[in-house]
Amino acid sequence: VRKEIGMSTEPALLTAHEASALLAGRKLSSEELVGSVLSRIERLEPKVKAYIKVTPERAIERARESDKRRASGKALGPLDGVPIALKDNMCTKGVETTCASRVLKGFIPPYDATVVARLEAGGAVTVGKANLDEFAFGSSTENSAFGPSRNPWDLSRVPGGSSGGSAAAVAADLCLGALGSDTGGSIRQPAALTGTVGLKPTYGRVSRYGLVAFASSLDQIGPLAKDVTDAAMIQEAIEGFDERDSTSVRLSGPPLTGAPGKAVKGLKFGVAKEWLDPGLDPEIRASFDRACLALGKLGLERVEVSIPRQEYALPVYYLVGPAEASSNLARFDGVRYGPRSAGANIVEMYKKTRSEGFGAEAKRRIILGTFVLSAGYYDAYYLRALKARTALRQDFQAALEKCDFLLSPATPTPAFRIGEKADDPLAMYLSDIYTVSVNLVGLPALVLPSGFSQGNLPIGIQLIGKAFDESTLFTASYALEKELAVVGRKPNLDG
Amino acid sequence: MALTRKEVEALAHLARLNLTPEELERFGGQLEAILGYVERLNGLDLSNMEPTTLSPPSPTVSGRTSRSPGSPPPTWRPTRRTSGPVRSGFRRYLKKVMSDE
Numbered sequence: 145v146r147k148e149i150g151m152s153t154e155p156a157l158l159t160a161h162e163a164s165a166l167l168a169g170r171k172l173s174s175e176e177l178v179g180s181v182l183s184r185i186e187r188l189e190p191k192v193k194a195y196i197k198v199t200p201e202r203a204i205e206r207a208r209e210s211d212k213r214r215a216s217g218k219a220l221g222p223l224d225g226v227p228i229a230l231k232d233n234m235c236t237k238g239v240e241t242t243c244a245s246r247v248l249k250g251f252i253p254p255y256d257a258t259v260v261a262r263l264e265a266g267g268a269v270t271v272g273k274a275n276l277d278e279f280a281f282g283s284s285t286e287n288s289a290f291g292p293s294r295n296p297w298d299l300s301r302v303p304g305g306s307s308g309g310s311a312a313a314v315a316a317d318l319c320l321g322a323l324g325s326d327t328g329g330s331i332r333q334p335a336a337l338t339g340t341v342g343l344k345p346t347y348g349r350v351s352r353y354g355l356v357a358f359a360s361s362l363d364q365i366g367p368l369a370k371d372v373t374d375a376a377m378i379q380e381a382i383e384g385f386d387e388r389d390s391t392s393v394r395l396s397g398p399p400l401t402g403a404p405g406k407a408v409k410g411l412k413f414g415v416a417k418e419w420l421d422p423g424l425d426p427e428i429r430a431s432f433d434r435a436c437l438a439l440g441k442l443g444l445e446r447v448e449v450s451i452p453r454q455e456y457a458l459p460v461y462y463l464v465g466p467a468e469a470s471s472n473l474a475r476f477d478g479v480r481y482g483p484r485s486a487g488a489n490i491v492e493m494y495k496k497t498r499s500e501g502f503g504a505e506a507k508r509r510i511i512l513g514t515f516v517l518s519a520g521y522y523d524a525y526y527l528r529a530l531k532a533r534t535a536l537r538q539d540f541q542a543a544l545e546k547c548d549f550l551l552s553p554a555t556p557t558p559a560f561r562i563g564e565k566a567d568d569p570l571a572m573y574l575s576d577i578y579t580v581s582v583n584l585v586g587l588p589a590l591v592l593p594s595g596f597s598q599g600n601l602p603i604g605i606q607l608i609g610k611a612f613d614e615s616t617l618f619t620a621s622y623a624l625e626k627e628l629a630v631v632g633r634k635p636n637l638d639g
Numbered sequence: 640m641a642l643t644r645k646e647v648e649a650l651a652h653l654a655r656l657n658l659t660p661e662e663l664e665r666f667g668g669q670l671e672a673i674l675g676y677v678e679r680l681n682g683l684d685l686s687n688m689e690p691t692t693l694s695p696p697s698p699t700v701s702g703r704t705s706r707s708p709g710s711p712p713p714t715w716r717p718t719r720r721t722s723g724p725v726r727s728g729f730r731r732y733l734k735k736v737m738s739d740e
Binding site: 347453456458459474495496502504511512525528531533534 | 642666670692
């Protein structure tokens with residue numbers, strides 16, 4: 145079989161769409177594909193630490209079921225038999241869901257998140273639960289109660305966060321694709337730092353039912369993938385209206401998987417001067433300029449735009465996010481979920497359970513959120529942030545009236561070292577500077593690799609689209625991916 | 640804005656958290672730095688601005704349809720918007736209760 149594949153010696157190294165074609169042609173079995181991923185996990189997971197939990201028996205069983213379906217011509221979809229990883233803040237029926245927190249230790253959900261149910265209804269094989277910053281609070285996975293994941297390109301560096309485990313698993317070929325969640329850049333920042341493709345869909349495009357809430361007005365689930373085509377394939381499998389999520393909307397139109405390959409000539413991309421600060425890392429700037437040149441070569445027109453209130457995005461995010469998080473995390477009190485610590489009375493029990501269960505960053509955000517929502521400070525901080533959010537929406541609306549999508553750097557620097565920013569929360573927050581505004585305004589954004597630093601670390605580029613116009617993002621990203629020819633480069637993990 | 644140790648303690652109580660003396664010290668300093676950073680919002684004129692509490696798509700949103708490059712995305716409206724999770728079974732139950740009354 146491996147000879148017939150011709151493109152790699154290990155099926156785990158295939159992209160999801162390559163594997164899908166081979167599975168459909170019966171040139172590869174799901175059992176072999178999943179087996180290849182599992183043996184790679186066994187070999188490399190001690191180095192990468194991408195997963196909190198791997199479910200090999202379940203995966204092999206599902207792979208065999210998939211092979212039976214394929215043999216009888218009853219495949220459930222293009223992802224039938226393809227191994228996928230899930231960020232461990234998505235509920236999985238019968239499989240522990242921890243959010244990388246001690247406060248949820250032992251929590252086994254009685255139901256699947258809608259995205260999980262949709263993936264499995266399409267035949268995808270879930271191989272495990274990927275690591276994250278506790279409750280998705282962070283940009284490095286260092287806030288995980290299970291310890292940090294490692295960047296496959298340099299094991300001494302972070303893979304980004306909070307979906308760092310998902311991104312590391314994709315980059316190290318420990319799955320063929322993964323799901324992450326993005327509240328302020330948690331899919332896109334790790335995608336940029338690991339050389340993978342990540343999409344934060346338009347708010348409302350993907351159901352949040354069964355996603356453990358961080359900031360409900362910002363959270364959105366999306367794919368982390370080996371290339372743009374895979375991202376479209378996974379996104380299509382999970383999106384769509386869900387009556388269990390009141391913010392979900394009905395979608396119509398042709399499939400996203402048709403978007404790659406369409407003509408791009410004549411499209412306009414906007415570049416905001418506020419994103420190209422003179423202090424920007426020179427390698428990030430050079431990579432951004434290369435992407436602009438590549439788009440120009442493809443026949444796209446560059447338009448200069450402005451997001452005048454961009455500098456307020458991060459302050460708004462660090463008021464709105466913690467405010468919503470402090471409310472959402474109030475439910476973790478030892479009564480319904482996870483372990484319970486003994487206390488002299490019920491309030492002491494709450495306090496002891498929460499203090500022992502939450503890590504430092506969760507406590508910091510809960511206290512900050514409690515502060516900005518408290519009487520006397522609500523108007524000065526929270527309400528002001530909500531008004532600034534409106535201003536930011538107006539800026540993006542005006543910019544997107546002049547072009548089809550916006551182009552920005554994805555991160556201010558390539559991957560940083562583990563521990564480098566661990567004691568300075570503000571420095572850590574600044575690593576989301578290019579991503580948070582997209583969540584605040586609800587738009588879709590896709591990050592793909594645009595190059596490598598001199599130290600062989602991936603650099604990403606971000607395309608921000610109009611609401612529900614993911615199709616244009618995929619069309620432009622696919623063309624850019626081909627022109628830049630960066631995708632496909634692999635980290636050396638066997639050395 | 641600087642938070643006193645007593646204020647951090649009071650916030651921790653409201654948030655149902657016990658903080659160690661070391662945590663009180665550390666979080667106090669870190670919160671001060673974060674609040675100092677977010678106070679740059681005070682430089683923004685927001686007098687005529689309505690607050691945005693949710694970031695849903697605008698009432699008229701663009702759909703995914705085939706179109707020629709450069710043309711504006713076509714518009715469409717979600718066929719159904721709900722203000723909360725509504726299940727068909729619950730809706731039938733609600734109707735029955737209402738009619739029984």
